[in-house]
Amino acid sequence: MTIPSAGRTPRSRLPREERTRQLLDVAWKLVGDGGTDVLTLGRLAEEAGVTKPVVYDHFGTRNGLLAALYQDFDARQTAIIDGAIAASRQTLKDKARVIASGYVDCVLTQGREIPGVLAALNGSPQLAALKKQYQQVFIEKCRDILAPFAGPKGIATASLWAMLGAADALSDAAVAGDIGVEDARDELLETILAMVRRSK
Incomplete structure (x- = not known):
């Protein structure tokens, strides 16, 4: 399912705090639409319009992302x-x-x-x-x-x-x-x- 979020915008450099907020918002949307089973760091990167290293830098692991949520x-x-x-x-x-x-x-x-x-x-x-x-x-x-x-x-x-x-x-x-x-x-x-x- 395509997520109609603000994350589907051209990539831009955001301050770390703003990027974290954006990633969390997209992650909540993913969980709301498909449950936690669909929540992977790769999927989050795709839906947020960022590279995987950006997501890994913010959360480290899937467990790190769940903890942040x-x-x-x-x-x-x-x-x-x-x-x-x-x-x-x-x-x-x-x-x-x-x-x-x-x-x-x-x-x-x-x-x-x-x-x-x-x-x-x-x-x-x-x-x-x-x-x-x-x-x-x-x-x-x-x-x-x-x-x-x-x-x-x-x-x-x-x-x-x-x-x-x-x-x-x-x-x-x-x-x-x-x-x-x-x-x-x-x-x-x-x-x-x-x-x-x-x-x-």
């Missing part, structure tokens, strides 16, 4: 949630709603691409470790956000992992159309609220 997704998710948390009211329900809506909406924005990238990440020990690292950062972020509303011992780590599992499952179900977006947000909100209440 996950980092790109995580950076957007973090920025959205951080901004919304800063703007929200200082109540448990408002903070929990921001976490729930932010998580679901970020996955929906990336559409069917991010589940495929996450599945590919699980196929490599190195990438699985990267995914776990980002998951732990998210869990600690949630712990800090919700700490003022928790009991004296704080929220159990097991509870936070359970919340993250629910967030992933609900977001994936919403992307697949198995449940509505609002249903996913509302259920995750209730899961977070219940988790905090159990900590008291």
